[in-house]
Amino acid sequence: MNREWLEKDFYKDLGVSSSATQDEIKKAYRRLARDLHPDKNPGDSTAEDRFKAVSEANAVLSDPEKRKEYDEARKLFAGGGFGRGGFTPGAGYGQPGGFSGGEFNLGDIFGPGANAGAADGGLGDLLGGLFNRGGTRTSSRPRRGSDVETETTLGFREAAQGVTVPLRMTSPAACTTCHGSGAKPGTSPRVCPHCNGSGVVSRNQGAFGFSEPCEDCRGTGSIIDDPCVDCRGSGIQNRTRTITVRIPPGVRDGQRIRLAGQGEAGLRGAPPGDLFVTVHVSQDKVFGRNADDLTLVLPVSYAELVLGTTVSVPTLDGRVGVKVPPGTADGRTLRVRGRGVPKRDGGAGDLLVTVKVAIPQKLDDNASEALRRYAEAEKTSGFDPRAGWAGA
Incomplete structure (x- = not known):
């Protein structure tokens, strides 16, 4: 603690x-x-x-x-x-209903076996690090650096295909002068003589025995006689750095990417934390996405749907011809296999092309006359677009 x-x-x-x-x-x-x-x-x-x-x-x-x-x-x-001066360890000692007998160590009450069957992380687990258990000293272990979070925004196609982006960030990092040791270059920390490198010391207060962080070394177990002037002995300093991050293909909006060891530096050479990058993906004017499939809406004319055609459509890596069969209904989705979002296993999703009729807002005289002749021919052929609709 x-x-x-x-x-x-x-x-x-x-x-x-x-x-x-x-x-x-x-x-x-x-x-x-x-x-x-x-x-x-x-x-x-x-x-x-x-x-x-x-x-x-x-x-x-x-x-x-x-x-x-x-x-x-x-x-x-x-x-x-339990604070200094705020707790009376002798209160109740030797009084009716109080403690009696020899020296009493609170760690014996809250130690292992005193609360058999209790869930992990109970009061005993907490006090175990604060109270001395039988006078033993626990070794001080360097604390790992904290994890760091940042965000980046990618274009739709960058996220689908993968991209390498530089991230500029300011966060605690290992001091470049002392390389995280906290000591001036050419010197080294020495073992704290007060706690013998354990980082904790024991003291008695009335009937109680306590273990607390060593004040001489502040719980680190070592003393720096000649601290690094750049980090003042902490081993870390705020540093603005640029990290090159490889975003894998197919990343989704809101997905977090973990970069091990790129987070906050640990104190005095302890392992660093991790960096988590949350990716935001911008919308695209042409493409949409459904899992690993790319989607797009293809504008076509009425004649192209009736007579059939082949249309060139964009993909992530070029263009591809999509065949529209004769008599294709408006709103039908055509599938082009393997031209979607790349997958981690090396494959790719599909390209889903939905055709949509584009209606001209204005026709010249020739086109209007031709359309009227077609409408008459359509009726003569017996075609009724509303046949069987609404009880007709």
């Missing part, structure tokens, strides 16, 4: 309630990150601080395990409970 979490209200930072869903948290973070991004507010230190606070809040609340740990800790420590 990060002790600094108890001093912050991550829900307030994101402007959501403590009962907010993961989707509500995600939407709130995206909105705030977009408004507070350093690229959008150059030179605004207030916006930059808010951006950092929002990013930290999202890193905790978007991770179900971290959020659960944070929520339980807030409940436990609400109103100063």
Whole structure:
């Protein structure tokens, strides 16, 4: 548990309630990150601080395990409970109905077996990291960097065919000067002598034994005597970088793409988080999409439907001739196999061409006369477009 979490209200930072869903948290973070991004507010230190606070809040609340740990800790420590000076460990000790006997370790109550059968992640799991269990020390492990989310917008054909795009983003990354160690180049961190590298120390307060983060090394297990001047010993710094992202063919609107190891840098050389890119796809003037099939509407004349024709239509990689059989009904869909959206297995969907009659708004005298002669010939032949319609 990060002790600094108890001093912050991550829900307030994101402007959501403590009962907010993961989707509500995600939407709130995206909105705030977009408004507070350093690229959008150059030179605004207030916006930059808010951006950092929002990013930290999202890193905790978007991770179900971290959020659960944070929520339980807030409940436990609400109103100063168990805080320094806010808790009286001897209260009730040796009193009627109170504790009696020798030294009492609260970790024994909440340790394994004290709550047999309880669900994982209960109070015992939370307190296990705060209270000393039998005087043993747990090793300090570097915390993985937080995941980072960003968005990009692609054209319809780019999304269908796949494209490589550069993403420019500002986020915490490993310091390029010390390569994430936090120490000045040419020096190295040393093991903390106070906690022997464990990151935690034990102390007794009355009848209770506590384990808490080591104040000398701030829970990291190591001390940097000569910190890096660029990152001030943290091993990370905000950096604007350009990442080349390969968008695979057939990506859909709203799809998230994961780039392992491209997220926020871990503290002092810990593994970085991942980058998640949400893709938005613009509409196309010609094409639509139905799963892996491309769709388009082909304007044709009445004569082309009656007599039949072959029409050249566009595809993602050129044009193809589509045969319209004689007597084709208006609104019929013709299928061209293998000319749709590329699939991951190497194949492709189909091109679905729907024919639609285009009606001329104005005819010259010759065309009008020809159409009248055709109408008379049509009646003479016995054709009735409404035969059998509505009881006729």
